[in-house]
Amino acid sequence: MLITLLGTAPAAAENDRAAAGQASRLPGAQDPRVLVFHGADAPEDRTRAGVEAVEALGAEGPAAERFAVESTDDPSVFTPTELTAFNAVVFLSAEGAVLDAAQESALQNYVRSGGGFVGVHDAARAQPESEWFTGLIGSRPDAGSPADPQRAVVEVGDRVNPATRGLPLEWARNDVWFDWESNPTGEVHTVARVRERTYEPGEDAEGWDHPISWCRDYDGGRSFYTGMGGTEASFGEANFRKHLRGALLWTSRLARADCQATITDNYAAERLTPPNQPEALDQIGEPHGLDIADDGRVFYIGRGGQWSNAPVVTDWNDPDIGLGPGTVHVYDPATEEVTLAASLEVFGNKGGGGELVKIEEGLVGIVLDPDFEDNNWIYLHWTPHSEIDREAHMAERRVSRFTFDPESGQLDLASEAVLLAWPVQIHSCCHAGGGMDFDSEGNLYIATGDTNSSQFSDGYSGNNPEPNHQGVSFADARRTAGNTNNLNGKILRIHPEDDGTYTVPEGNLFTGEEEGGGKTRPEIYVMGVRNPARIAVDPETDWLYAGWVGPDAGEPSSTWGPAKYDTFAVITEAGNRGWPYCMGNRQPYRDRNLPDPTQPLDWYDCDAPRNESPHNDGLVELPPITGNNIWYSPQGGGPDYPRNADGIPSYELDEQELLLPWLTGGGQATMSGPLYRYDEGTASDVAWPAYWDGKWFVGDFYDADQPRHAVVMDPSNAGNGGLPVHAESLDAIIPVGDGGIRNLMDWKFAPDGSLYVLDYGRGFFNADSESALWRITYQGGPATPAPADLARR
Structure with a gap:
């Protein structure tokens, strides 16, 4: 039998009726009624508790949300005439219940005419031979599902659906938790999942994506299913009753809900x-960032690379070493056309040669001014080729403001106002960062990489003080990210002024006057980040959301510390995020120093880190390190380990616990x-x-x-x-x-x-x-x- 999955058609038909002023001819009436059907052999105590709960829910709340309830174990009620009297049908304690062909046909026609359906727990075991009913439910329990109640945590992902609005984000409760013959994710709209690592899910578990309650517009009607409700006690829980009531309101047409939002089709x-056209960058450069104007135009940048077979100058004696085009393109959705608005001469067209294996400089960031519609200002984060020092292998990174000409569609390069500039090493790989965004106060956040090589610490903490070029270390991130007096490996926060200068808002990590001055930079909002390519500010809270790339170690080391942790963090205030001292949830690395960086020293103290690098020109005593929200390694998401009395993790793989199992590295x-x-x-x-x-x-x-x-x-x-x-x-x-x-x-x-x-x-x-x-x-x-x-x- 063909299962008909209608996502948008029923809603479209209903809206067409509403626009035409046509009266609804759907099942039920202005005084809604709900039919509760349960199996004749269903567990008596659980069935009675469920029926009484639905009856009580029908009498609760405002008068406009109340409904009458009738219950039965007699399938003869499933006739075309009788079903049209009900706004919704509930299958409760219905394991093994079987409708004959005429009765199922009546239920099908009821749903197709716009009726509502709620399935509770073992309703998923009713009508076991019916493909249509499987589609109505969404999936079937796996035969190996756990049979006994267990306490587990439910993750409530839908915060707006009437069945989940107001429930706890993490809802701990006792129930019988089904596994599924096939995971319905993507075919139904999941409103809640059960977190498997909080209970024993059995051999046929779903993994981290374990839907437990879902809904969808199905075959002309509305279907809601919850795998919860497998115990008598469930129906006495306030939160479960709230969950069930919301499902009943939607299916009875007493409330509206979007049950299509996560259906992938x-x-x-x-x-x-x-x-691009051959040997041209007419459509796009080497993609590296975008921002969007209020009118929908998309401004996107190319870092500095050209087409695949374009020549690359790698000889430091050549004046054009690393010369590349930093491009700005504009896509206009109104015309569906692309314009090349600018091409800047940047240092960054590097993919090989000497130590310059992975230089990541160039045009690395773009953001439009909050008043772009009026002033046409665009801020670029870039490394101009004109400022490189070929002998010292140093460059200047800057944030510049340019004016966009809306008439010509071009960026006026002569309009540049340099807000902020600082030195970066370009002798060796890597990490330019680049992300930028504004908050609601007009403060500009600028993410900068640590400009540090990963090749001299076996992929662990980037803290090797030995390699240097003309006295500038390029493998010691304590010189940059871990240094209070250096703008690299940071997220800066400044306030651009109309005259092209900037001021520093209150609340940054430093004032610039610590220890009498000269040891800190007041522009620093966050220190201790490795390569934050992307950041975003939530316009409602002004919280900063950021991510940065970790080092290269493939496994943890009981000598040196954690493996590569790529990191995401919610940043609500100024602070230190750890690199190169601690990563993840404050897991420390081992210090090293001259004269022999191959020998491990003490573990870093995440509560009171110290920068004792010979290349440090900032404070020695650093702010305490804030743990990060998401981290992942090649072994998986959120690796964590037992810790000894001093708080040092074991870093033994066989003792690892993955706190975020939905992540893989x-x-x-x-x-x-x-x-x-x-x-x-x-x-x-x-x-x-x-x-x-x-x-x-x-x-x-x-x-x-x-x-x-x-x-x-x-x-x-x-x-x-x-x-x-x-x-x-x-x-x-x-x-x-x-x-x-x-x-x-x-x-x-x-x-x-x-x-x-x-x-x-x-x-x-x-x-x-x-x-x-x-x-x-x-x-x-x-x-x-x-x-x-x-x-x-």
């Missing part, structure tokens, strides 16, 4: 830019994304729905097993390293693999609520045929039922 991903490079804010006033028909409001998008450059997720944080502990309380994969919405977005470089939501994504392309340090700007839109339609179809209006 409701999203469309479109590549917007074709490949390997080759990894964090690309932190935006925190989505849904605009209720938008007239857009492509906006991602309100379900995603407040969710933080975290991803990785790579698309294999690395993260591409939306996560929910607990505001009460997010700023202090609290773990995410919920995560869901975006791989099926932001497509991975061949033909999709393989190398995610940047992503932002536009004013119309659609998502723009830059795909870096294939390989490194060039733009190739896969380098592209993409747009992902929502096609799922509005919430259901339509306003005209509500039972009480």
